[in-house]
Amino acid sequence: MSGSAVPEDFLFDPERLRRYVNGEDGKFDKIAANLPSNLVLRPLQLSDHSRSYMGLLAEHTKAPAVSFERFQERFNLMKAYGNIYYIIVIEDTSQNKIVATGTLEIEHKFIHSLSLRGRLEEIVVHQEDKDYRYTDGNLASIILEVLTTLGKVLGCYKITLESEDHLLDFYGKLGYKAEKGQNYMAVRYFD
Amino acid sequence: MSGSAVPEDFLFDPERLRRYVNGEDGKFDKIAANLPSNLVLRPLQLSDHSRSYMGLLAEHTKAPAVSFERFQERFNLMKAYGNIYYIIVIEDTSQNKIVATGTLEIEHKFIHSLSLRGRLEEIVVHQEDKDYRYTDGNLASIILEVLTTLGKVLGCYKITLESEDHLLDFYGKLGYKAEKGQNYMAVRYFD
Numbered sequence: 112m113s114g115s116a117v118p119e120d121f122l123f124d125p126e127r128l129r130r131y132v133n134g135e136d137g138k139f140d141k142i143a144a145n146l147p148s149n150l151v152l153r154p155l156q157l158s159d160h161s162r163s164y165m166g167l168l169a170e171h172t173k174a175p176a177v178s179f180e181r182f183q184e185r186f187n188l189m190k191a192y193g194n195i196y197y198i199i200v201i202e203d204t205s206q207n208k209i210v211a212t213g214t215l216e217i218e219h220k221f222i223h224s225l226s227l228r229g230r231l232e233e234i235v236v237h238q239e240d241k242d243y244r245y246t247d248g249n250l251a252s253i254i255l256e257v258l259t260t261l262g263k264v265l266g267c268y269k270i271t272l273e274s275e276d277h278l279l280d281f282y283g284k285l286g287y288k289a290e291k292g293q294n295y296m297a298v299r300y301f302d
Numbered sequence: 303m304s305g306s307a308v309p310e311d312f313l314f315d316p317e318r319l320r321r322y323v324n325g326e327d328g329k330f331d332k333i334a335a336n337l338p339s340n341l342v343l344r345p346l347q348l349s350d351h352s353r354s355y356m357g358l359l360a361e362h363t364k365a366p367a368v369s370f371e372r373f374q375e376r377f378n379l380m381k382a383y384g385n386i387y388y389i390i391v392i393e394d395t396s397q398n399k400i401v402a403t404g405t406l407e408i409e410h411k412f413i414h415s416l417s418l419r420g421r422l423e424e425i426v427v428h429q430e431d432k433d434y435r436y437t438d439g440n441l442a443s444i445i446l447e448v449l450t451t452l453g454k455v456l457g458c459y460k461i462t463l464e465s466e467d468h469l470l471d472f473y474g475k476l477g478y479k480a481e482k483g484q485n486y487m488a489v490r491y492f493d
Contacts, residue, residue, distance in 0.1 A: 185416045221376060273487070283487075295464060296479060297460050
């Protein structure tokens with residue numbers, strides 16, 4: 112396999128994820144080593160459609176089940192972009208089930224010297240994990256730390272997210288601060 | 303020229319912009335007809351590098367000048383994505399200068415039945431236009447109305463933006479509402 116080839120089933124190359132996040136202090140390997148042996152941290156795979164990936168998203172927001180064919184079409188579109196969508200998951204191999212996920216989306220800019228901006232989206236941890244069933248750590252923190260490091264290494268001048276009120280402290284501990292005078296606004300058309 | 307070909311210099315096909323925004327009530331044509339004859343509303347062009355496009359962005363945020371070669375590289379990358387970056391401008395042809403701009407970015411989702419989300423970014427109007435030098439209308443409102451309509455027609459389930467406090471009323475009139483319990487947070491690495 113050449114260095115640039117992405118293994119068939121992955122949204123992006125897992126070796127690239129590991130290398131980027133490892134940086135100087137082997138962060139990725141440390142995190143992986145501290146997970147229980149049945150938990151694997153990796154990029155989204157096409158076959159995660161059968162590991163309740165959509166069901167996990169539905170714990171977070173409106174995410175109706177979709178056929179494998181439609182899932183595959185969207186997956187392949189995201190994959191074809193190559194350097195925009197970084198979706199990671201934690202799989203519980205003992206249950207063949209995705210128990211945590213998060214998305215880093217890269218936005219290409221003209222401002223800030225043609226810089227990149229990162230956005231965190233769809234950070235979801237399976238309900239049962241909120242009771243620390245799987246780990247002494249916190250799967251949400253792991254997802255956040257990996258994606259934030261990835262965005263930094265990719266060259267983002269900033270990474271942003273939208274936080275519900277009750278999560279402000281949680282994100283604050285990971286370096287995310289509310290910025291004075293900035294408001295999130297939306298117009299909605301359908302669910 | 304085939305229906306799907308994008309004219310050389312444009313980020314995306316101006317005829318597609320017109321057709322999408324016109325929808326049922328000819329909105330694009332009405333807006334264009336109401337602009338002074340020296341103002342043209344259209345997609346970003348590569349040659350806008352020489353029409354102070356970067357200078358206009360610098361009125362809004364940190365946007366240092368970049369060489370044509372670097373601008374072209376980023377422009378071509380955005381164009382290659384095909385259906386993510388919709389940047390529009392208003393050119394003052396009498397001055398060969400861009401006087402207003404806005405970006406609609408399309409985000410592809412698995413949630414909401416594989417839906418799309420729109421984001422408005424870099425809405426900037428040249429300082430002089432804030433005194434209504436060019437038009438009885440408001441160039442910012444025009445940019446907003448065109449991009450919001452475009453996002454809706456493209457199928458976004460919602461369109462969002464980050465608003466400074468003093469612009470809350472302005473965006474509110476265009477249908478954007480602050481959502482209860484949602485906070486914008488950022489971690490910053492460099493300018």
